[in-house]
Amino acid sequence: MKKTVFFGALTAAGLAAGMASAATLDDVKARGSLNCGVTTGLVGFAAPNAEGEWEGFDVGVCRAVAAAIFGDPTAVEFVPTTGQTRFTALASGEIDLLARNTTWTMSRDVDLKFEFVGVNYYDGQGFLVPKALGVTSATELDGATVCIQTGTTTELNLADYFRVNGITYEPVPIETNAEGQQQYLAGACDVYTTDASGLAATRATFENPNDHVLLPEIISKEPLGPLVRHGDNEWADIARWTLNALITAEELGVTSENIEELAATPGNNPEVNRLLGTEGELGAMLGLEADWAKNAIMAGGNYGELFEDNIGENTAIALARGLNAQWTDNGLIYSPPFR
């Protein structure tokens, strides 16, 4: 009896001992795959397809980072996380990178000790209501029942918005987007609120998407981006510059179609050459191969291709580039230069 207790304690201690190591890259290389935290399922951003393979806009970031490290976009272990579990998963070292529609806020960056490596989608919080409700503005929602995912910024924005406007609401806390969708469609809540992109993605999976409207109000800024733990700058650099490589590739016209050719026969655009590793030492600076960025771009295409394939106007989700156009097209997507 005493022995069992003792061994139990030892096992517990062993399990608790996942040391948050400083050298994430070494750990990832030793493991042979990247542990990437994603949503539990939000079509277009991260969801398993019919074959059980994860795909989506956020998944694309995970795959690009894995490709940059291993040259293999499939060397990723996807870990589904909820709004509440994602930060614990990252802080405890269960995942190396979190790409889950996560808003960059000051307290998450500073107090929760995370490092946002950039923004891959500029978003804002919206409200989805059934057309039958006849509501045309969020200010008419006094007394409404609102489905809200717990552990999110949107939960806090919602509280602020109603307080500032002097109206009341009844929150129905939900854990995952799937649960929110079910409650909303059953009419257990009048309104579903989250990031507008998430609402568009959710609505796209409805049987009758046209019976539902997004209200005109966008009540917050939600810059969504991938993040890593504080304290390992080398690892953060890899994630940051992989995202930047995807963005720069779009800006420079490097696509999954022409990338092989551009890498095989370097042209005379020096930044393209540096990006693709045919010139300079940028890969080595990150501790990666010279063709790291080429592999990352080939994983799912450049930023624009990822956008169009997963959430763009030709998909069911049909999001316009809007704020997420390149800076050269009056958008906010902008990467520092590769030199």
Place this chain on the structure above:
Amino acid sequence: MSTLTDPPKPGFRLSQLIYDTRYRSITIQVIALVLIVGAFWWLGNNTVNNLNALGKDFDFGFLNSAAGYDINQRLIEYDNQMSHGRAALVGILNTLLVAFMGCVSALIIGVFVGVLRLSKNWVVSKLMAVYVEGFRNVPLLIWILLIGAVMSESMPQPREFRGEDATQSMYFSDNVAVTNRGIWIPRLGFANSISGEDAVAPIDGATPVAAGGADWLLILGTLALSLIAMRYVRNRADKVQQSTGDRPTIWYQQLAILVIPVGVVLIALGATIVSPYLKGFNFTEGTHLRNSLIALWVALSLYTGAFIAEIVRAGILAVSKGQSEAAAALGIQPSRTMKLVILPQAMRVIIPPLISQFLNLTKNSSLAIAVGYMDVRATLGGITINQTGRELEGMLLMGAFYLALSLLISGGMNYYNRSTQLAER
């Protein structure tokens, strides 16, 4: 040359630590102690190192900062500008509420079903067996999800109650509304409330009413005094019965003691029944029993009730048959035999396992997460941890709360247990 040798000197050899029974147990204990202390030291050290590596400290200050989130079910005043500590308290009260409601109804269900399962009526006893096996053998989580889904998927939306061509109507002459967002039932309002809260008209043109803690304290206090008085009357009747053999009829006295004082208090407070009615998106007024509360409460009660039924049945079967035969021989009716002879003895067997069922129910209430019931796991252990990044502190506090609550319940029940045990001389 002598053939005699001295007996070997009892010198101490290291191997004795293992092979000598005098030392072996000490050796094992010392080794175990060292290993356990080592393991704890390692755990603690590991925690400190990891916190350092993450750049985090150990600090409960977050409990004082503004929570920022709203909670739908609040037993005390709360808004999103209040502190995380306050939010945790709201969650704690919600946990206590559902645990208390669950324990009471599980006990009632359990006693009924346990007794009925022993019924001589084949249909009744088989029905009870089906209930017990059905609920005991399906995981609690599934029952919670199922009841939650039934509530939200198959009940009507509030707006179906609206207008001339409403497809739904309220029950009990417009007093109870069953919707997919929960059930609204009437509540009491007090026109002469002593709580000091502002009286508001529940609906245009109605008398303004308020309801606060002080009102309820007065009512419950009166009830408690009535119960004490009733006990006194009963004891006196017992005495009369013992000395004269005749039991005075006291039921009308009892009834009067129970009803009149509370009635007077209610009238003095100006109590009125406030019914729910549809306003805007939802029903308003009355008391709102949310889906999450109903699903969790019903599932916990039915699930634990099935276990309690088995405990009750076992307790009854443990009382020897001779007892009921003796009671029958004395001419005591079967129902009184159960109440006066069997159950008091069965209690001794029933109470100890009952304690664990109550503890189970209380801890199982943290499955609230499945239906979004805002218990302490959802507030302190969920949103607060998530917004502040204080996993270790939050989890420790939550663990301490559940530990304290469990100790309290088992302490209370053990006290009761001792009072029902056979007083041996």
